[in-house]
Amino acid sequence: MSLVKIPIFRVIPHIIILLLIITAAGLPTPAYATKDLQETKLPDALSPGLTYLMELVGPGSRDSFDPNQVAEILAFVQKPKNSNGIYYTDNLFEADSAYYEFDIHADLRQVLKLSHNPDIPSFLLMPSSVRLSYWTRINGGGEPLPRLWQMLPDLKQTAVVKGVEHIENTPDIFSGAYYNYDLNRTLILFKYQGRNIFVSISKQADISAVGRKGLVLGSDDTWNYLYSDRKGLTKPGLGWVSSYMYDSFAVTVFDEIEPGKPLVRCGIFKWIRAGWAKVNVVNNRHIHSGLDRYAKTFKEIIEHPLLPGPDKLEALFSKIEKFSDEELRNSTQTYFQVLKDQFAADENLSKEWVSDILENDRYVAKMTSAEMKSILVVQALKKILRKKFIALEQKPSP
Numbered sequence: 001m002s003l004v005k006i007p008i009f010r011v012i013p014h015i016i017i018l019l020l021i022i023t024a025a026g027l028p029t030p031a032y033a034t035k036d037l038q039e040t041k042l043p044d045a046l047s048p049g050l051t052y053l054m055e056l057v058g059p060g061s062r063d064s065f066d067p068n069q070v071a072e073i074l075a076f077v078q079k080p081k082n083s084n085g086i087y088y089t090d091n092l093f094e095a096d097s098a099y100y101e102f103d104i105h106a107d108l109r110q111v112l113k114l115s116h117n118p119d120i121p122s123f124l125l126m127p128s129s130v131r132l133s134y135w136t137r138i139n140g141g142g143e144p145l146p147r148l149w150q151m152l153p154d155l156k157q158t159a160v161v162k163g164v165e166h167i168e169n170t171p172d173i174f175s176g177a178y179y180n181y182d183l184n185r186t187l188i189l190f191k192y193q194g195r196n197i198f199v200s201i202s203k204q205a206d207i208s209a210v211g212r213k214g215l216v217l218g219s220d221d222t223w224n225y226l227y228s229d230r231k232g233l234t235k236p237g238l239g240w241v242s243s244y245m246y247d248s249f250a251v252t253v254f255d256e257i258e259p260g261k262p263l264v265r266c267g268i269f270k271w272i273r274a275g276w277a278k279v280n281v282v283n284n285r286h287i288h289s290g291l292d293r294y295a296k297t298f299k300e301i302i303e304h305p306l307l308p309g310p311d312k313l314e315a316l317f318s319k320i321e322k323f324s325d326e327e328l329r330n331s332t333q334t335y336f337q338v339l340k341d342q343f344a345a346d347e348n349l350s351k352e353w354v355s356d357i358l359e360n361d362r363y364v365a366k367m368t369s370a371e372m373k374s375i376l377v378v379q380a381l382k383k384i385l386r387k388k389f390i391a392l393e394q395k396p397s398p
Contacts, residue, residue: 171214176234
């Protein structure tokens with residue numbers, strides 16, 4: 001019996017596509033992506049409301065908001081669903097999609113005070129998904145994010161906030177790629193049928209920067225990541241791949257589904273187009289998996305019994321904000337040294353990563369203040385939650 005020889009140039013593109021499907025937008029491991037979940041198309045009745053919300057975001061978008069236009073969406077979020085299913089829209093916004101929901105045992109005031117607080121880093125509740133996130137523009141200027149929770153619980157009128165948020169996500173578990181990009185965002189806080197509801201709408205402002213090589217150290221739930229400046233995938237043999245997030249859309253609904261109880265349902269509709277050579281290679285299952293990664297960490301942190309009140313968190317992060325550049329760089333070098341010692345036996349931590357980052361003073365010297373502060377924030381959070389952390393505390397400059 002003779003063997004059929006397949007030219008290598010025909011095989012490699014298919015391998016690349018498989019990897020990029022998992023890579024795009026910080027998607028998780030193949031184990032997540034291959035769960036035996038039944039795909040279910042979302043009701044067509046939701047499409048007009050989702051389209052209406054997307055028309056409220058971005059330059060030149062409509063300012064007025066009518067809750068009745070999203071009645072079908074709010075009704076859907078409240079309804080029971082098949083927990084073993086992946087819900088998706090049929091090519092709405094010309095992108096693959098997924099819907100994901102989870103319940104948070106807290107009231108909406110508490111959720112907003114932790115997740116949309118100008119004095120608390122917005123990536124605090126999503127350290128497994130987002131490295132950095134910060135608003136660059138709000139309501140057309142440089143004003144701080146409004147303290148929306150102060151309007152609750154007795155909301156008198158609808159509040160609408162528009163702006164631009166910069167995002168840099170964490171490395172994908174499988175391929176290691178990470179991306180940075182801007183999102184046009186619109187936040188709406190309103191009352192509907194006696195319930196307080198918060199809706200966050202986002203649309204990617206432009207194509208992301210090219211994907212760069214990152215590394216997940218140890219288990220993803222320990223939140224230890226490395227970020228190189230090198231373009232490509234971390235997966236051996238695929239370092240040359242130039243991948244991008246071409247577009248993304250999201251509608252997130254926080255609904256106090258049982259007024260009077262500390263219970264908020266979070267329902268997320270997400271669409272992504274990403275890949276390489278302008279070819280979209282993301283599908284519904286991978287988007288669902290990425291949302292699962294985000295939701296588990298968000299829920300773990302916000303419901304943690306050891307998480308202090310927002311006021312104490314504000315005070316803690318205020319101290320980090322006051323660190324001098326020298327103190328930040330000393331803390332960052334300590335962090336990398338400890339990581340090198342902790343993961344010395346990790347087969348993924350090659351000599352290249354050690355020499356390029358963990359033992360490279362020039363790498364630390366090039367890091368921005370925001371990048372270094374994000375390390376201190378995550379380690380401070382891990383200490384609070386009694387996860388394994390690296391002690392980086394110093395006395396800030398007066």
